[in-house]
Amino acid sequence: MVTVHPMPLAEAADGTALHYEVHGSGRPLVLLSGQSNSHRWWDPVRDDFAAAYRTVVLDWRGTGESGHPETDSYSTPGFARDVVAVLDHAGIERAHVYGTSMGGRVAQWIAADHPGRVDRLVLGCTSPGPPHGIERGPEVRAALSQPDAAAANRALKELMYTPGWIARQGEGAVFHTLGDPAMPPHARRRHLRASARHDSWDALPRITAPTLVVHGTDDVFNPTANAPLLTERIPGARMRLVPGARHAYFEEFADIATPLVLGFLAEEGAEGA
Structure with a gap:
């Protein structure tokens, strides 16, 4: 059984409360979620990582149990x-840092601006x-901005997962990658703007941590063509594509993606604190 360590709230520099949880033991690994999502993004695969880290x-x-400030404090x-x-x-x-979607944009800044905090x-x-x-x-x-909320939600789900996988989940299935349902509108708008304004291009060559870039081959939500751009820009980075996967490759194709990431993190020379 994975050990869960309930933690009090951390505090950002501006006083915003930051909710976090620690699961498992061993070397530290930070998992970073996508835009407008809470830590629940990782629920389907978190225990697989917590078994080793x-x-x-x-x-x-702006999400979950963290603070929801109505300020211009949202940026990658x-x-x-x-x-x-x-x-x-x-x-x-x-710690090792594994960021997906907007979490991957944030992870780029952690590695570039705080290099001493990142192992792999x-x-x-x-x-x-x-x-x-x-x-x-x-x-x-256009599919995501259509006025019919149910249709827009279906479009988002199909950008995340293949139709066959969605069908196999059955009626009433819970998908944790479709946004925090309790997120206030002001925070949702600020998350969208923060992700849209992300520009790490000049910072990427400063990343010194060993880096693995992972992407699904069928991702049109965040097009797969971004993977080689990042790989070429970050010194020594490697790229692995998951065949047939859409945006939520880490969940639907966990049988491929999780061992791939765990293998990279465990490579000789990886250090933790």
């Missing part, structure tokens, strides 16, 4: 500072940002 998951500001570099505040509160000097870095289904990255197409944007 002291795994930290957190609620971004700012989220990175929030993660560092959580590590400080948990007494973790150095995994960037999943993510991008360097609009100025140099490949953005989703107009048809994807």
Whole structure:
């Protein structure tokens, strides 16, 4: 059984409360969720990582049990500072960092701006940002912005998972990657803006942590073409593509993706604190 360590709230530099949980034991591993999602994003696979690592998951500001400030404090570099505040509160000097989607954008800033805090870095289904990255197409944007909320939700689900996998989950299945349902509208807007304004292009060459870039081959939500861009920009980075996977490759294709990431983290020379 995985050990769960309930933790008090950490505090960001601006006083925002930051909720986090620690699962398992061993070397530290931080798992970072996508835009407008809480730590529940990782629920389907978290125990697989916590079986090998002291795994930290957190609620971004604006989600879950963290604070929901109505300020202009939402940005991917700012989220990175929030993660560092959580590590400080948990007494973790150095950790592996695995970020997916917007969490991968945040992970880029942690590795570039706080290199002493990162052992190994995994960037999943993510991008360097609009100025140099490949953005989703107009048809994807139209599907997500349609006025019928149920249709937009179905479109998001199909961007995350293959139709066959969705069908196998059955009626009433819970999907933790479709956004925090309790998130207030002001925070949702700020998350969207923070992710859209992300631009790490000039910072990427500063990353010194051994880096693995992972992406699904069929991801059009955050196009797969971003994976080679990141790989070429980060010194020594490696890339692995998951055949047939869409945006939530880490959940639907966990039988491939989780061993891939665990193998990378366990490579000789990896250090933890």
